[in-house]
Amino acid sequence: MSLVLNEEQRFLQDTARSFFSENAPVEALRKLRDSKDATGYSTQLWQAMAQMGWAGIILPEDYGGADFGFTGLGVVLEESGRTLAASPLFASAVLGASALLLAGNDAQKQALLPAIASGELTLALALEETHHHRPTHIATTAGETANGYVINGKKCFVLDGHSADKLLVVARVSGDTNDTEGLSLFLVDRSADGVSVERTFMADSRNAANIAFEDVHIDSADLLGENGKAWTFLEALLDRGRIAIAAEMMGYALECFERTVQYLKEREQFGALIGSFQALQHRAAHMQSEIELCRSVMLQALSAVDETPEQLPLLASLAKARLNDLVTLTTNEAVQMHGGIGVTDALEIGFFLKRARVAIQILGDTGFHKDRYARLCGY
Amino acid sequence: MEDLEQFRQHVSQWLEENCPASQREPMQAQEQYWGGRNGSFASEDARLWFERMRDKGWIAPEWPAAYGGADLSPQQAKIITEEMKKINARKPIFGLGLWMLGPALLEYGTEAQKQKHLRAIVNGETRWCQGYSEPGSGSDLASLQCKAEDIGDHFLVTGSKIWTTKADECDWIFCLVRTDPDAKKQEGISFLLIDMDDPGVSTTPIELISGESEFCQTFFDAVRVPKENLVGKLNEGWSVAKALLVHERKLMSEIGSDSPRHVLVPNTAAREYLEFDDGKIVDAELRSRLVDYDMQMHAVGLTHFRTFEEKIAGIRSAAPLIMKYVGTEAEKAKSELLLAIMGSRGVGWEGDAFTQSEIDTTRLWAMSYAMTIAGGTSEIQLNVIAKNVLELPQGGES
Numbered sequence: 171m172s173l174v175l176n177e178e179q180r181f182l183q184d185t186a187r188s189f190f191s192e193n194a195p196v197e198a199l200r201k202l203r204d205s206k207d208a209t210g211y212s213t214q215l216w217q218a219m220a221q222m223g224w225a226g227i228i229l230p231e232d233y234g235g236a237d238f239g240f241t242g243l244g245v246v247l248e249e250s251g252r253t254l255a256a257s258p259l260f261a262s263a264v265l266g267a268s269a270l271l272l273a274g275n276d277a278q279k280q281a282l283l284p285a286i287a288s289g290e291l292t293l294a295l296a297l298e299e300t301h302h303h304r305p306t307h308i309a310t311t312a313g314e315t316a317n318g319y320v321i322n323g324k325k326c327f328v329l330d331g332h333s334a335d336k337l338l339v340v341a342r343v344s345g346d347t348n349d350t351e352g353l354s355l356f357l358v359d360r361s362a363d364g365v366s367v368e369r370t371f372m373a374d375s376r377n378a379a380n381i382a383f384e385d386v387h388i389d390s391a392d393l394l395g396e397n398g399k400a401w402t403f404l405e406a407l408l409d410r411g412r413i414a415i416a417a418e419m420m421g422y423a424l425e426c427f428e429r430t431v432q433y434l435k436e437r438e439q440f441g442a443l444i445g446s447f448q449a450l451q452h453r454a455a456h457m458q459s460e461i462e463l464c465r466s467v468m469l470q471a472l473s474a475v476d477e478t479p480e481q482l483p484l485l486a487s488l489a490k491a492r493l494n495d496l497v498t499l500t501t502n503e504a505v506q507m508h509g510g511i512g513v514t515d516a517l518e519i520g521f522f523l524k525r526a527r528v529a530i531q532i533l534g535d536t537g538f539h540k541d542r543y544a545r546l547c548g549y
Numbered sequence: 550m551e552d553l554e555q556f557r558q559h560v561s562q563w564l565e566e567n568c569p570a571s572q573r574e575p576m577q578a579q580e581q582y583w584g585g586r587n588g589s590f591a592s593e594d595a596r597l598w599f600e601r602m603r604d605k606g607w608i609a610p611e612w613p614a615a616y617g618g619a620d621l622s623p624q625q626a627k628i629i630t631e632e633m634k635k636i637n638a639r640k641p642i643f644g645l646g647l648w649m650l651g652p653a654l655l656e657y658g659t660e661a662q663k664q665k666h667l668r669a670i671v672n673g674e675t676r677w678c679q680g681y682s683e684p685g686s687g688s689d690l691a692s693l694q695c696k697a698e699d700i701g702d703h704f705l706v707t708g709s710k711i712w713t714t715k716a717d718e719c720d721w722i723f724c725l726v727r728t729d730p731d732a733k734k735q736e737g738i739s740f741l742l743i744d745m746d747d748p749g750v751s752t753t754p755i756e757l758i759s760g761e762s763e764f765c766q767t768f769f770d771a772v773r774v775p776k777e778n779l780v781g782k783l784n785e786g787w788s789v790a791k792a793l794l795v796h797e798r799k800l801m802s803e804i805g806s807d808s809p810r811h812v813l814v815p816n817t818a819a820r821e822y823l824e825f826d827d828g829k830i831v832d833a834e835l836r837s838r839l840v841d842y843d844m845q846m847h848a849v850g851l852t853h854f855r856t857f858e859e860k861i862a863g864i865r866s867a868a869p870l871i872m873k874y875v876g877t878e879a880e881k882a883k884s885e886l887l888l889a890i891m892g893s894r895g896v897g898w899e900g901d902a903f904t905q906s907e908i909d910t911t912r913l914w915a916m917s918y919a920m921t922i923a924g925g926t927s928e929i930q931l932n933v934i935a936k937n938v939l940e941l942p943q944g945g946e947s
Contacts, residue, residue: 172858173851173854173855173858173859174855174858174859174862174864431939431941434941435940435941435942442942442944443942445939445941445942446941446942446943446944448935451932451939451941452928452931452932452935454935454939454941455874455931455932455934455938455939458867458871458934458938458939459871459875459934462852462868462875463845463848463851463871463875464848465852465855465868466848466851466852466854466868467848467851469851469855470851488847488848492844492848540837540841541840543843543844544829544830544839544840544843545829547816547840547843548828549816549819549820549825549828549829549830549836549839
């Protein structure tokens with residue numbers, strides 16, 4: 171367990187920082203938004219990221235991965251967060267790859283992981299069915315057929331749902347809505363008969379979709395893990411996702427905060443730099459404190475994925491709750507401290523503000539994770 | 550790494566053999582041993598435990614053996630602390646000499662000062678207090694007026710110091726004094742060691758809202774102080790003080806980890822004082838505040854570990870500079886939360902209607918207000934972060 175980055179990870183951080191600032195600055199997201207880009211991210215950028223090894227960053231070398239571990243992934247995600255780089259990194263390289271690693275059999279891994287690592291194949295997790303994160307609230311059904319299953323139901327807030335090649339669908343084979351028993355995870359082609367995808371345009375200009383499944387027939391070979399027992403690995407998968415998205419959120423917080431501090435050193439009012447005013451200094455210093463606390467939480471949570479998975483539930487909820495609060499604080503303060511220009515679309519702070527609000531909803535808001543942390547602590 | 554593992558085994562075994570069972574029980578405030586001529590052991594076991602640790606050099610394990618330490622590395626010292634915690638071993642001795650003056654003397658003291666004072670601290674012969682603040686110099690410490698005039702072979706000290714912890718029981722005081730009234734504020738200050746027995750030194754305790762009198766005001770009426778008691782160079786005491794403040798703030802940020810009182814922790818108190826339904830606290834507001842507190846302490850604890858790992862790895866970060874602020878604010882929040890959890894049982898003051906731990910908790914709540922003031926207020930901590938970490942432009946003096 172380490173709370174400092176090693177030399178290799180620091181090098182990766184430098185590499186990723188230059189890569190994203192050169193290839194995917196915030197300006198690139200603005201262009202995707204303004205052109206209503208059909209894919210929602212640059213496939214060229216994704217290919218370049220794949221060539222850096224980041225599409226398979228957590229995958230073992232046997233599957234063509236870079237095997238950097240979660241701390242390495244966290245470093246790249248944080249840097250991608252600094253520029254709000256739109257890519258399938260989270261949906262495919264984190265959630266997709268982790269699902270296969272945790273639940274896939276050898277044949278499934280061999281068939282899919284190399285294609286994920288090369289960036290050719292992208293995945294998306296179709297989990298949510300309500301407007302709040304409720305991972306056990308699954309009404310989508312998977313009925314057994316002669317040679318497989320038939321899926322019926324509706325999913326929302328599926329990240330990259332309209333662009334991913336394959337969907338990881340959480341569906342119920344038995345039990346009542348909200349039971350942890352009776353859930354299964356299936357691989358479904360997005361282009362399969364009966365799958366209808368409606369892209370949803372979100373405040374952050376990134377990708378999400380509502381997806382309906384109507385009598386979608388899939389082969390029994392496309393079941394991941396044991397039938398009806400998906401909860402045993404789903405929580406671990408979601409915790410990896412929570413920690414990963416928190417790492418990306420750390421990037422928004424840092425970038426927003428640094429831009430704001432820089433502005434405090436440039437903007438003059440009343441004949442003085444506004445950064446010399448104690449009212450603003452104390453708020454900035456408080457943010458620095460929150461950032462330092464979150465930094466420690468993130469380093470611990472990321473290394474726990476690889477080293478002490480038994481700590482994951484508590485650390486994942488700690489990380490997501492704290493980062494939700496941190497991005498709220500830093501984006502709000504960034505707008506306020508920039509004053510009038512802070513509420514203009516020309517200033518990029520607005521992009522961070524909006525992305526932060528979407529990210530807060532990904533895999534659990536603060537209330538969800540505070541409740542879970544409390545339950546894990548026995549109260 | 551293997552060496553450290555062996556060391557840990559050695560520590561664990563030695564502690565097992567040498568720490569008396571009674572010294573592994575939670576300690577009352579009055580059982581603490583602070584050394585000095587007024588210090589006394591609460592029991593023979595306490596004396597035995599202290600003497601064994603002293604002879605082992607583990608009172609101040611990182612100090613050189615020549616001054617009573619054991620020449621150990623920070624990693625080894627941390628292992629001793631961790632292993633002591635594992636068996637709930639009490640701290641054999643408490644003191645500002647050990648925590649604050651000692652490290653400053655190692656850095657700035659003359660050989661004679663080290664010889665004279667360090668071993669005396671480790672041996673429990675001298676108890677020290679700190680003379681920084683004055684009635685007119687709190688947050689603006691550098692405006693201090695207590696003066697030391699050079700009158701040939703010694704200094705003549707006149708003025709007063711406030712918030713001198715238990716000065717009425719101490720043997721020595723380390724002071725910031727003005728030695729050049731004409732220089733700019735920070736530049737005319739020196740760091741002086743003064744024997745509390747010297748003629749002209751007197752103390753008055755100050756009663757606090759907690760009902761306790763941990764602090765005193767200390768007066769100096771033309772006290773003659775030998776020149777050899779100057780630490781660091783004349784008029785350069787501010788640097789010594791700053792180095793020492795780092796130790797103080799680090800200490801204060803860790804204060805909650807070994808509270809001497811029988812104070813409840815919020816999570817445990819919740820089980821005793823709150824209603825549960827199906828494993829959940831019924832009061833949603835208090836449950837929310839409790840989880841906020843637990844998460845904050847989790848994050849603060851991880852940041853303590855991080856500062857330690859960074860120190861070992863030689864990495865500089867802003868983390869150490871935020872710890873006093875977040876640590877003491879969290880302690881204060883904890884006291885407030887405990888009161889809320891305990892309801893009217895959390896606001897008893899004395900008498901048999903309340904348990905000792907209830908009264909201790911209320912008293913500590915009243916004491917907790919000092920935590921975000923002493924050693925530099927939270928506002929001063931934020932000033933320091935704004936200036937030294939964020940490098941924000943400086944307006945007025947701060």
